[in-house]
Amino acid sequence: MTFPAKVQLMVADTEECVEALLVELTTREAKAGIDSRWWVLPGVEKRRKFQEKDHHWRWGDRIVRLTNDKWHRCLAIKTTAGTIEGAILYWLNTLSAVNPVRGAVYIKSLATAPHNRASLVDMPHFRGVGQTLLLKAVLDSYRNGFGGRVTLESFNDSSTIAFYENRGFEIVRYDVDGEERLPILELSSEAAEGWLQAEGFLE
Template identity: 30%
Template structure:
């Protein structure tokens, strides 16, 4: 299967659909478009941006640290106005926590631009960037022969992940449980998105 390079975003104000590109996140783009702009000049907020769990992430540093490691990939969603709407760092050498001995893709970081967060700003711009990147990770897992299995530690909004079919596992890191999208749920998600046939 071909891994998607286009994602559909929804404008929150009008409901209009807009296509956006999934591209490799380069260090300079991470520096200028995420670190240098995501948290600046936010519209009216519902809560303090400093309380967001990813507020301290420095994407330039993250991308720099992993850009030459063969199993890591950094991707982003770029809208038609050439702004980064979501970003993700993932690893393609992980193991499944639910299917012993099987492989999975591990999503290390996933974030949508603060301007798109309905729990943070009063008038979010787009919906769909984070979901698009997560579907990309599932498609990547499927194309590598991992049956779409993806795991991650959700830093916020656990309901978002469980709504897509992620399940908690017995693996923990501190107080956080690893969640995994099992193969059956991953395949169902890819079928729903029209990426694989029945």
């Protein structure tokens, strides 16, 4: 996988596909393109923005701590106009939650730009941003010899879990965080290969 790489995004309004770039996200770009811009949403109440679980995330701070750590990857999808439409941060030196002697990519953070969230704005700009980023993590897992296995800790709401389950993830267990039970989900190597085949990456 070399960067920048071309990806396709669907314009939500017209369902037309447009080209965008998958890029390595730098601290500078994260601060300017995500932290300073994503939550400027004209017409959306402040209260509603605060309800989004990633509203407090500061991508720039997350990345700057990892500057010299080569076991992490932080990728973003950037349009030709230069806007960042989603980002993902994952680790490559982690183990499967099902079989902890096997490697798996661990997704720490994944988010689509708020202006692409149908739950937040009347007309999202693009569709499929999160899925494209998730698929890149699966590809990287496969390339690194983990068979496409991907593990993550999800928010415990039915629509989030359904999103992952529809792509072959299974709930492995629940971890307790304060009063919250957070599902740990994993994509098995079999499910990952099936997805990569369906997408045309594997025969």
